[in-house]
Amino acid sequence: MRGVEPGICTICPPFHKYCGQEVDILPRTTKCRRVCIAPDNRVFTPKRPCGKPVTLRLEELESLRLCDLEGLEQDSAAQRMEVSRGTFQRILYRARQKVAGALCEGCPIVIEGGNYQLASSGQGCPHSCSRCYPNELQIGKELKSNE
Known part of the structure; x- marks a missing residue:
């Protein structure tokens, strides 16, 4: 088992029921997904909203845009998007749902957040998408200027 120190119980992670020993399991880090669009309108509301906002x-x-x-x-x-096909499938399924x-x-519907990197047509986007923003590279919620 990866991430477990020798001598630590591995029967019932993360905390063994009987002996009380902890098991240290580290999750995989999530890769940034390449996104070529940053919408100006990030909130879409029906005339009479009936429930909690859904965060997309x-x-x-981006997965909806590319496929649909x-x-x-x-x-x-x-x-x-620089992800595996299986990861893309899961992202698309979640978005459609x-x-x-x-x-x-x-x-x-509120569009925000995620684990993404906004591509720029000049440096980051290998596809020269018409929607990419030149001279900008946005990672998550931080905006950084490329020079």
């Missing part, structure tokens, strides 16, 4: 992460919006708007296959869309639920239940 930027990488989820641009019509890319999941393999090529995953390459554009959130949007469908919000539309059916009349909930507002």
Whole structure:
């Protein structure tokens, strides 16, 4: 078992029920997803909202854009976002589930957050997307200028 010190109980992680020994398990770090769009409008609300706002992460919006708007296959869309096809599938499934639920239940949709890197057409985006922003590289919520 990875991340476990020798002599520590591995039967019942993270805390053994009988002997009380702790097991140190570290989660994998999440890779940044490449995103080529940062929408100006980040909140969409029905005329009469009926529920809690649904938060759609930027990488989820990007997966919807690539598959449903641009019509890319999941393999090529995953390459554009620099993730595996399985990861892309999970992101897309989660996005479709959130949007469908919000539309059916009349909930507002808020687009924010996530683990992403905003590509720029000049330096970061290998696809020269028309939606990429020049001279900017945005990681998460921080905006950094490339020089």
